[in-house]
Amino acid sequence: MARVFADSGHEVDVFEKRSHIAGNCYDEYDQHGVLIHKYGPHYFRTDSEILLEYLSRFARWRSASYHVQAMIDGELVPLPISLSTLTTLTGRVFNEQELALYLQNARVGIGTSVEGQFEPKNAEEQCLVRFGTEIYQKFFLHYTAKQWGILPKDLSPSVTARIPLRYNFDQRYPEEKYQVLPSDGLTAMFKRMLFHPKIQVKINTIVGSEEIAALKLKYSLIFYTGPIDQYFNCVYGQLSYRSLYFEWKNFSFPYLWPCVQINYPNEHPYTRCVEIKHATGQLISSTTVCYEHPVRYCQDSTTEPYYPMLTQDNLQLLERYNVMVDEESVGSTPVHFVGRLAEYRYYNMDQILLKAYNLANMLV
Amino acid sequence: MARVFADSGHEVDVFEKRSHIAGNCYDEYDQHGVLIHKYGPHYFRTDSEILLEYLSRFARWRSASYHVQAMIDGELVPLPISLSTLTTLTGRVFNEQELALYLQNARVGIGTSVEGQFEPKNAEEQCLVRFGTEIYQKFFLHYTAKQWGILPKDLSPSVTARIPLRYNFDQRYPEEKYQVLPSDGLTAMFKRMLFHPKIQVKINTIVGSEEIAALKLKYSLIFYTGPIDQYFNCVYGQLSYRSLYFEWKNFSFPYLWPCVQINYPNEHPYTRCVEIKHATGQLISSTTVCYEHPVRYCQDSTTEPYYPMLTQDNLQLLERYNVMVDEESVGSTPVHFVGRLAEYRYYNMDQILLKAYNLANMLV
Secondary structure (H helix, E strand, O other), X not given: OHHXXXXXXXXXXXXXXXXXXXXXXXXXXXXXXXXXXXXXXXXXXXXXXXXXXXXXXXXXXXXXXXXXXXXXXXXXXXXXXXXXXXXXXXXXOOOHHHHHHHHHXXXXXXXXXXXXXXXXXXHHHHHHHHHHHHHHHHHHHHHHXXXXXXXXXXXXXXXXXXXXXXXXXXXXXXXXXXEEEEOOOHHHHHHXXXXXXXXXXXXXXXXXXXXXXXXXXXXXXXXXXXXXXXXXXXXXXXXXXXXXXXXXXXXXXXXOOOOOEEEOOOOOOOOEEEXXXXXXXXXXXXXXXXXXXXXXXXXOOOOOOOEEOOOHHHHHHHHHHHHHHHHHOOXXXXXXXXXXXXXXXXXXXXXXXXXXXXXXXXXX | OXXXXXXXXXXXXXXXXXXXXXXXXOEEEOOOOOEEEOOOOOOOEEOOHHHHXXXXXXXXXXXXXXXXXXXXXXXXXXXXXXXXXXXHHHOOOOOHHHXXXXXXXXXXXXXXXXXXXXXXXXXXXXXXXXXXHHHHHHHHHHHHHHHHOOOHHHOOOHHXXXXXXXXXXXXXXXXXXXXXXXXXXXXXXXXXXXOOOOEEEEOXXXXXXXXXXXXXXXXXXXXXXXXHHHHOXXXXXXXXXXXXXXXXXXXXXXXXXXXXXXXXXXXXXXXXXXXXXXXXOOOOOOEEEEEEEEEEOOOOOOOOOOEEOOOXXXXXXXXXXXXXXXXXXXXXXXEEEOOHHHHOOOOOHHHHHHHHHHHHHHHO
């Protein structure tokens, strides 16, 4: 957004709470020289050629291969659930018809053999009617419980509704056509994007509700990307988020794993181990992996808010804040709330980039 | 073939020159406990459900991912040539139209912009008209020269005619739908196949032309799978083959490479480095890789005949031997010539397995 406005001749100030740009997309070289994704892996992928064309002003690209496997009963099994998964899991080569039949049988205990004929009330029922008991228990039950800190039966069906199911052998994790990363990393791309005579970036700058009042006097338009509840001093109470504790480990050999991400649904306190070198394509003799331990987000601790917790309570709270958001969007200095935290909504990288790009172009 | 005949009630004797079964598909655990493919990687894949169904009597399977990258200018670039390759090679994200345009321009120097409008006289022209100069020089020129010991311009266009070119981002190396390996290895599958009361396997048994004469008195049908010229005592001269010297190296860490095969078109005497753990899926703390050095096959040395050299001279020689092969297929004990060596023809695993299966069923 800053770049779109700057390119149109506007002066733009960017206030950044952290000591660096690029938000959670930030990547950096660690002390061992390995390029890491500091706030968790950002597997950039998109179907939007418009977005790619715009970003290509600031990046050269490399094709990335995002492959994920789950450790199940001591064996690595490809994800997402596909013919590959069932083949390795059962030892029988599955084709489309056999998967359909398998799922039809697996659903029988749920009281239906057809996914659409059953209205799941929670994430557990949602998984069960989609995948049946065996896959649910091996892949999703414990993983979801670790990730969210509550059981799937207490989560909205929407949380697991978009888990892919593939009637083919495609082992690429995302569905999107273009799966690429900037050749020299994400931070470098954002740095070039912000490198413009009309853009000033002020890092280490916290903007709370008091500062906003002052900024409104100076600026004609404001985009807020922090947590929506904190903007309003949490007057109605705090929205809850899941956070992650990242446990980094460097090894002095090339690769620990055969692919970028290993999920541990059933063992260990961490949900997954990410070896980002597989995505960045960096050729270096050592490797750094990251074990992700899900934790509760606490506003006054060092935890970061990563995942909005879409429970009934939070969604009701969000509605109340959204009324105030609407009021902020009018007036002499409109404030727009953009992004995962400001909208309390999960976005992939390309989704929020495209949204920001379109919004900026609409308002510029 | 042995199993099909045995299952139909015939007594079968298998004479095996080597000290083990399974031919070049033989895999074994090396001294470090790593399951290796001793005679080069055998990436089993097939489109034939008939073949898979038959083999499934003798194997449980796991989904294998066969990914190949080439080391080009110090960077790993995905193969086969696809939108992924061009994206990483150029730093620009390619789509279908851009690849078509790129190839159209790249072909201009060859005197055409359309592949089909040009009749290549040799492998060099074949690659040039398919891929253009840049890709030919970076990926194929030196690799082919190393592999065959002669320049592409001295090779038949058929040698490079089937190199794939993909207008998508699919990074799986083979095209076939089913890409799987037996969970406990290829040798184990063949062992179960041969485990039958009516099959006798005699290892360390060389069958030359003299022995054949004796065998004809004992058996009603013979399948010969050795080199076609050696069956006839090389009366017209020797057919030539390319061979490989395998340089094995074990490392006491999990993985050396991010995928099963790294091609070195331009550096080193070896053509590729194979890290078979990526295909077998074995989870073990050390890894064994194999550097493949192409060498000339010499009948009386320890080299093995791997690749028929399809030159004009050899093909003419083959025709003369084939006349004699035809004569062997009749008489009271017909001899059938089956396989890469006996037919002097390149087969993938699934192709020769299916051919053998069909032939056996026809003759049984």
